[in-house]
Amino acid sequence: MSIKVKNTAVTDILWGISDPEIPVLSIMDMGIVREIKETGNEVMISITPTYSGCPAMDTIKDDIDKALTQAGFKPIVNLVLTPAWTTDWITEEGRKKLADYGIAPPLDAAGDKSVLLHGKKIIKCPQCGSENTVLVSQFGSTACKALFKCEDCLEPFDYFKCL
């Protein structure tokens, strides 16, 4: 359920703001931005956290505020919790960027459950493309990632876990 917005000066600016923990991904790619309301100069933007405790939210809020203010807008940034964010909202483009960056992108929600909860090996190594990978831990370097290891190239890698 990605949001559909028409491209404006505001969305151009938002595409330029990234998640500080995954700098290759714009917040628009992440599906964090849920609503944009423009009334003249005033812009109301609703964002939703990936995880409740995501420490990047405050930074993202400040970044949006700063970028829009610099461009002459009067932004109001709201935090909304519902509907709860899901990895399904990450754009196709975003998934490609994640893989190029070395983070295995999330599978669809159904596929993911079997991987994380029953240990099936269908996550591709972002380094060498092998499917011979194992889950090391469901919890990784940030709240939104799990830790995997490739049995072929032996490199550890992050997997963006489904929510």
Place this chain on the structure above:
Amino acid sequence: MQDKIYQYLLLTGDNAMILGHRLSELCGHGPSLETDIALTNISLDLFGQTRNYFQLAGALTTDNKSEDDIAFLRMAHDYRNVLLVEQPNKDFAHVIVRQFLFDSFHILLLKELTNSNDQQIAAIAQKSLKEVTYHLDFSSEWVKRLGAGTEESHQKMQDAIDFLYPYSGELLEETPIELEMKEMGIGADLPAMKTNYYNHIHQVLEEATLVPPETSWFQSGGKKGIHSEHLGFILAELQYMQRAYPNMNW
């Protein structure tokens, strides 16, 4: 009415906060890198949930309390967390069993709260439920692995079960506020969860070759503000910055 919802939010939020704090104490001290990171990730989720509850609670107060005011500026007897979550990190077995007993309850509670008449409580529950699914999976897997592991790990797990199991009853104990919130369709029906809760616990314990202690007596008090001495030590550390430097911000 607002005050009652405030009290109800404390009952839920304080559990997340105190358990989150206990897990944060393990940062850099986990038995392995992966478990260390897992436990602190769970801690972070719980603190995020706590913030959601306390921001909502603060908005209901007449003097506009902030989330920090609620988290840091109460006395021990004003905290409403259950005694289970304040029990110390004696060893990894205690950490895992405490987590397992709590997660098994937490998931049932959140499932109920997603149907709350209060839209904001329902929203927090929906968000938290996704996270807690991973928590429960983590703690259940470790209960099984250690329970059915070596003789030593089995014994440590059994000791932890014997010690912590009597603290599980309080999770399902219904206080007057919880009864009232249930009747208004805002809160969860705790007594109704009892069968599901213990069925799940006993099933996992059996798989782990562990035995629940024979007890008909359960610890109780935290929800009424009567805590073990552990909470005082937790708060001394948790509140230090706000007490020493009032209104400080990150």
